[in-house]
Amino acid sequence: MSTKDWIEKDYYKILGVPADADAAAVKKAYRNLARELHPDRNKGDKAAESRFKDVSEAYSVLSDPEKRKQYDEARTLFGGGVRVPGGGGGSFNFDLGDLFSSGGSTAGGGLGDVFGGIFGQRTRPRGTGARRGADxxxxxxxxxxxxxxxxxxxxxxxxxxxxxxCAGTGAKAGTVPRVCPTCTGTGYTSTDSGGFGMAEPCRDCKGRGLVVDDPCPVCSGSGxxxxxxxxxxxxxxxxxxxxxxxxxxxxxxxxxxxxxxxxxxxxxxGTHPVFGRKGEHLTVTVPVTFPELTLGAEIKVPTLNGIPVTLRIPAGTPNGRTFRVRGRGAPRRDGTRGDLLVTVEVVVPHRVDSSAKEALEAFQSATSGDDIRAELMRQAAQGG
The missing domain is CATH 2.60.260.20 (Urease metallochaperone UreE, N-terminal domain)
Incomplete structure (x- = not known):
């Protein structure tokens, strides 16, 4: 395969398998696609013929453990697919400058210029190209x-x-900046050490590629x-x-x-004095009385939009139970809404009048035969 093939080609996508697919899954996907796209079944279909070639090419790389390893390493390094040169195994040798210089130029000279300098090529990045604004x-x-x-x-x-x-030039009105003599306008200087080349921003022009002799008084030459x-x-x-x-x-x-x-x-x-959040759901704690939980009741529950809803509490409801009111929560991306989660909590009165006290004493007397802590004591004794 040519080293000038597009580095963006994704063999996993061509075969329709994830990047962590094992050899069996790769082989199965290839067989299914090869059977579907085979020229004998698609005579005269140029699109199917082209797809068949791509599928065969992808399988030739992903089915070979060494080639697949090299391919995955290249994808990790450069953020895309790469066609691996033919041959079985060996070192991962290809021309980085050749790969990255094809397909048009970029604002700053492209990765081909940078990697070319690193691997011994003497092309320089163009510092005077377009620059992306800061975040x-x-x-x-x-x-x-x-x-x-x-x-x-x-x-x-x-x-x-x-x-x-100064329209961004950094030079005083009526003057123009000159090309930096140190980097000859590239904005970068190169250093070599034992055949290993590095490019760094020019110190004289700060990477601009231009030198201002008479700076603009408004921006002090920064442009x-x-x-x-x-x-x-x-x-x-x-x-x-x-x-x-x-x-x-x-x-x-x-x-x-x-x-x-x-x-x-x-x-x-900010926080809310009544409601809380749990993902797409809203939460609220509603005070109730002991008789309401014991005998059952219908209570009003507030919602965020101010319109209360009626919640039915079954008889014998334990304290702390959470009920779900559907569709009263936060909006979801699909346009639906989450739920309102209502937790009931018994409130013990601080003061009771004489009639309420008599009623409570009568209730206590009527239920005195039921030891609600007996099971707790039994389990504690067994555990000891």
């Missing part, structure tokens, strides 16, 4: 209800941008200024405290045509 981080605080239902919040962002006085803007960010429904939201392209502007960085918003959610 920006900010925090926002919202109420409990706003976190459950979602909210659009205004954010005033202050970020770095091209200086308006950067500060801008302030207002944007409205939608906080999704169901967000939790501490969640980090990423907004692509909303960070600092790029340089020389580079794309903007990203904005990261960390959300801080």
């Amino acid at each position: 920006v981080e900010t925090d926002v605080s919202i109420d409990f209800e706003e976190a459950v239902e979602g909210k659009t919040v205004p954010l005033r962002m202050t970020s770095s941008s091209a200086c308006t006085a 950067r200024g500060t801008t302030s803007s207002m944007m409205h960010v939608r906080i999704p429904a169901g967000v939790v405290d501490g969640q980090r939201i990423r907004l692509r392209g909303k960070g600092a502007p790029g340089e020389r045509g580079g794309r903007s960085g990203d904005l990261y918003v960390t959300v801080h959610v």
Whole structure:
């Protein structure tokens, strides 16, 4: 196979197996696809013929333990697939500069330039290319209800941008920067040590590739200024405290045509005096009386939207039991809602009047024959 094949090819995806599939699973997937795509069954079908070749190529690599090991190592190193040169086993030799220089140029010269320098090639990265803007981080605080239902919040962002006085050149009006003589405009310098080459940002121009002799008085030659803007960010429904939201392209502007960085918003959610959160569900603890649990009752339970619901408590309900009221929780991504988890808790009155006291004494007398701690004592005695 050619070393100039696309490094992005994913043999696992071609065979439809996960990256940790064993040899038997790889073989089974190949046989099924080969039988389906074989030219004898798809005469004249160019697409099937092309797929059959891809499947055969993928199997030739993944079925060979040594080739598969080399392929996996390359995917881990470079973040994508790579076609391994033919031959059985041996060292993993291929031309990094050749692989990474094909397929168009990148803003900063591409990985081919960097790795080419490391492995002895003398091509240099182009420091004067487009540069991506920096990522920006900010925090926002919202109420409990706003976190459950979602909210659009205004954010005033202050970020770095091209200086308006010098249009980002860093040079005083009427002058222009000159090409850095140290790095000849690349923004990088190379050092060699025993055949091992390293490229690093030029110290004289700080990686810009340009030198400013008469700096702009506004930005002091940096070419950067500060801008302030207002944007409205939608906080999704169901967000939790501490969640980090990423907004692509909303960070600092790029340089020389580079794309903007990203904005990261960390959300801080306030507490609620009544309700709590458990994932997509809301929680609430409702006080009840002993007779309500013993005899059964129907009680009103609050919800976050302010409209109470009726909850029926069966007779003989133990203290601390949790009931589920469906559809009264936080929104899910599919548009449905979680549940409201209602925990009942007996409240003991601090004071009782004479009639209530007589009723309690009568109840105590009527149930005095039942030793509710007998089983506890029996189990403790057996355990000892």
